[in-house]
Amino acid sequence: MSARNLQVRMKRHPNGMVVEDDFSIVEADMPSVEPGQALVRNLFLSLDPYMRPRMDPVRSYVDPLKPGDLMPGATVGEVIDSKAEDLPKGTLVGTFLGWQTHGIVTKAGVRVIDRALGSPSSALGVLGMTGVTAHYGMLALAKPKAGETVVVTAASGAVGSIAGQIAKLKGCHVIGIAGGPAKCRYVVEELGFDACVDYKGGNLASDLNAAAPNGIDVYFENVGGEILDTVLLQMNIFGRIPVCGLISAYNATSVPEGPKNLRVVLTQRLTMQGLIVFDWADRVPEAIRELGAWHKAGKLKIREDVRTGGIDAYPDVLNLLYTSGNNGKLVLKV
Numbered sequence: 001m002s003a004r005n006l007q008v009r010m011k012r013h014p015n016g017m018v019v020e021d022d023f024s025i026v027e028a029d030m031p032s033v034e035p036g037q038a039l040v041r042n043l044f045l046s047l048d049p050y051m052r053p054r055m056d057p058v059r060s061y062v063d064p065l066k067p068g069d070l071m072p073g074a075t076v077g078e079v080i081d082s083k084a085e086d087l088p089k090g091t092l093v094g095t096f097l098g099w100q101t102h103g104i105v106t107k108a109g110v111r112v113i114d115r116a117l118g119s120p121s122s123a124l125g126v127l128g129m130t131g132v133t134a135h136y137g138m139l140a141l142a143k144p145k146a147g148e149t150v151v152v153t154a155a156s157g158a159v160g161s162i163a164g165q166i167a168k169l170k171g172c173h174v175i176g177i178a179g180g181p182a183k184c185r186y187v188v189e190e191l192g193f194d195a196c197v198d199y200k201g202g203n204l205a206s207d208l209n210a211a212a213p214n215g216i217d218v219y220f221e222n223v224g225g226e227i228l229d230t231v232l233l234q235m236n237i238f239g240r241i242p243v244c245g246l247i248s249a250y251n252a253t254s255v256p257e258g259p260k261n262l263r264v265v266l267t268q269r270l271t272m273q274g275l276i277v278f279d280w281a282d283r284v285p286e287a288i289r290e291l292g293a294w295h296k297a298g299k300l301k302i303r304e305d306v307r308t309g310g311i312d313a314y315p316d317v318l319n320l321l322y323t324s325g326n327n328g329k330l331v332l333k334v
């Protein structure tokens with residue numbers, strides 16, 4: 001066992017994309033284990049788009065990070081020392097220990113992971129936060145009906161790939177939007193979407209119109225910005241837009257322009273609803289059961305992008321999310 005606990009802390013609020021100087025590496029003492037607690041060695045750290053906006057000093061759904069704070073994040077780890085009967089050594093757990101190699105947990109604060117359900121890192125993706133986000137965004141908010149047209153942005157990524165496949169399982173005509181021909185090919189040929197539009201191709205409006213000639217009933221929003229404005233103009237009456245993410249603005253250095261075509265929300269009587277996965281915490285086991293069953297039955301394909309280099313392999317790995325550099329759920333091997 002390493003004698004030290006390596007941590008990554010935010011040193012200052014970044015300006016634009018993160019750089020090495022926005023963080024500090026701290027070698028903390030190994031935490032001691034008290035009765036009822038267990039010591040976890042993190043194996044995988046989930047890298048997620050929210051991490052960058054969490055570093056901005058602005059009001060959000062949780063308090064922003066302050067200089068000196070540990071970088072937050074979901075992890076999968078293994079119990080390596082325990083004074084908790086319900087968390088014996090060797091237990092695989094899902095935690096929110098953040099960017100550090102070790103941490104103390106109690107049974108109430110972790111999710112025990114069933115190794116038979118999938119790879120340990122899948123508990124950070126399809127069988128974890130991003131899978132649950134897609135599940136609830138699509139099924140509880142968008143509620144797609146068979147035959148409807150559904151558009152999903154960041155379609156090859158962790159949330160988008162699952163959201164689109166769920167809409168396919170519900171009998172919808174599903175169109176992905178992704179960056180570049182390779183990702184679009186993956187979305188159609190591997191994930192089984194009906195079409196995929198390359199937003200970097202320069203003809204988003206006309207390509208989308210060709211793929212969705214009957215208009216769009218559900219837009220699963222992961223990106224915002226100009227793509228949102230383009231999709232809005234093609235929404236059908238009573239369309240639904242779960243607003244899951246706005247990644248195009250996460251590194252903005254000034255307040256981004258608002259949607260120009262918001263009038264369509266009025267004229268087409270659209271429903272736009274924000275989605276924060278924490279609100280659905282009590283339904284996580286149910287969602288994971290369903291996602292796991294679909295995955296096991298071969299109905300839900302997943303792709304993980306597992307990077308190596310240890311906990312201090314930042315900031316380049318985090319920035320992959322904002323530069324189209326990841327191919328599937330981004331995870332760092334700790």
Ligand code: NDP
Pocket residue numbers: 048049050129130133154155156157158159160177178179180183222223243244245246247248249275276277278320321322323324325326327328329330
């Ligand atoms: P992904 O695996 O989809 O990776 C991010 C992808 O976003 C990139 O690969 C890139 O795909 C795309 N992207 C980045 N910048 C832009 C841009 N400027 N314009 C268009 N696309 C861009 O990440 P996740 O699946 O983890 O997250 C997807 C979205 O879901 C994010 O907005 C995230 O914040 C949100 N989310 C929200 C949650 C909630 O509770 N509300 C929970 C989890 C995620 P490409 O190569 O196709 O451009």
